[in-house]
Amino acid sequence: MKHLLLIAIAILVPSLQMQADQTLFPYPEAPESLQTMDQKCSYVIEHFWDRCNINQAFSTRTKLQQAFNDYIQIVPYANADVVHKSVDQLIEKVKKNPKNLLALAEMAEGVMYSDTAHIVCDEVYYPFAKAVADNKKIKSAEKARFVAHARILGGSQVGMTAPDFTYTSPDGTTHKFSELAPSYVILFFNDPDCADCMMARVRLAADYNINQFIKRGQLNIVSIYPGDPTDEEWIEGSKRLPDNWIAGASSEVDQLYDMRRQPVIYYLNTKHNILSKSMTVDQLLNAFREINTRQNAAQ
Numbered sequence: 001m002k003h004l005l006l007i008a009i010a011i012l013v014p015s016l017q018m019q020a021d022q023t024l025f026p027y028p029e030a031p032e033s034l035q036t037m038d039q040k041c042s043y044v045i046e047h048f049w050d051r052c053n054i055n056q057a058f059s060t061r062t063k064l065q066q067a068f069n070d071y072i073q074i075v076p077y078a079n080a081d082v083v084h085k086s087v088d089q090l091i092e093k094v095k096k097n098p099k100n101l102l103a104l105a106e107m108a109e110g111v112m113y114s115d116t117a118h119i120v121c122d123e124v125y126y127p128f129a130k131a132v133a134d135n136k137k138i139k140s141a142e143k144a145r146f147v148a149h150a151r152i153l154g155g156s157q158v159g160m161t162a163p164d165f166t167y168t169s170p171d172g173t174t175h176k177f178s179e180l181a182p183s184y185v186i187l188f189f190n191d192p193d194c195a196d197c198m199m200a201r202v203r204l205a206a207d208y209n210i211n212q213f214i215k216r217g218q219l220n221i222v223s224i225y226p227g228d229p230t231d232e233e234w235i236e237g238s239k240r241l242p243d244n245w246i247a248g249a250s251s252e253v254d255q256l257y258d259m260r261r262q263p264v265i266y267y268l269n270t271k272h273n274i275l276s277k278s279m280t281v282d283q284l285l286n287a288f289r290e291i292n293t294r295q296n297a298a299q
Contacts, residue, residue, distance in 0.1 A: 025053075027070070028043070028047040029044075030043040037077055042079040045071070045075065046086055049090055049093070055097070055100075061103070068104075068111065072111045073119065075119065087128070090104075091104070091127060101131060102132055105129060105146055108129075112124060113260075122258065123157060123158070126149075126150065126157065133149075152256065152258050157277075158274050158275065161274070162273070162274055164176060164178040165177050165252055168249050175248065180222070184213070184220070184269055185266075185268040186219065186266075188221060188263065189253065189264040189265075190262065190263045191227070192233050192237040197263040204281065204284075205242045205245075209289045222246045223246065224253060225248070225250075226250065229250070265277075265279060
């Protein structure tokens with residue numbers, strides 16, 4: 001009677017294993033002819049909701065939440081195109097009932113976007129937030145936070161051009177981010193009161209490889225305080241930043257960029273397209289060490 005998706009997924013995600021009668025509906029099982037993990041997980045994602053009566057499912061909210069959690073746990077192992085298509089189809093089934101759509105978005109928020117999210121995945125969460133934001137039958141007060149999420153995520157996803165903004169330098173002059181000379185950019189949003197931000201500043205400033213890229217004109221570090229440019233604590237703190245960094249403050253950036261977890265680091269190419277928005281400082285330093293090693297070996 002034991003039923004989950006397939007043995008391979010059960011190995012990756014043991015918490016999904018449960019009795020068939022404990023689930024809201026029977027989950028799909030990938031055909032044995034599919035060989036790779038990507039193929040198996042993609043099949044399950046594609047057919048996950050096939051045997052679910054979605055309209056009746058919302059009357060059993062606890063089990064629906066569990067099914068949705070199980071669904072999202074498979075997402076990282078499936079083909080991205082399949083995931084997006086599946087999410088769009090799920091939203092299409094639900095959107096005619098505004099109450100259910102709002103409930104579904106709340107589930108998605110809890111699993112993928114909140115501070116306690118099991119799997120942080122803005123790319124998959126965004127369609128749920130946007131569907132609620134665009135629904136005219138949902139009251140403004142009920143969907144306010146989803147409107148904010150959709151606005152921010154809609155302009156700051158990987159692959160998109162980083163939103164332009166005006167910032168004020170410590171000397172009081174104003175500049176446009178888009179006017180920077182072409183180079184790769186570490187766009188580093190940080191706060192003088194944030195201990196993790198301070199540690200990130202120290203590590204980035206001291207890193208040999210990053211400084212080599214800055215010296216060669218291949219990289220800019222743009223340190224932005226998301227607050228009032230007249231804040232004396234920020235002005236004083238900016239004096240301790242490296243001379244080869246660009247420092248500024250902007251009170252508008254928190255409306256343009258996703259800043260749930262500080263420090264916030266966006267990595268951009270020379271055209272300011274977003275290459276990454278979720279790298280940790282360790283990952284960033286490791287990446288630049290590897291790139292610098294390769295460049296030096298090629299010379």
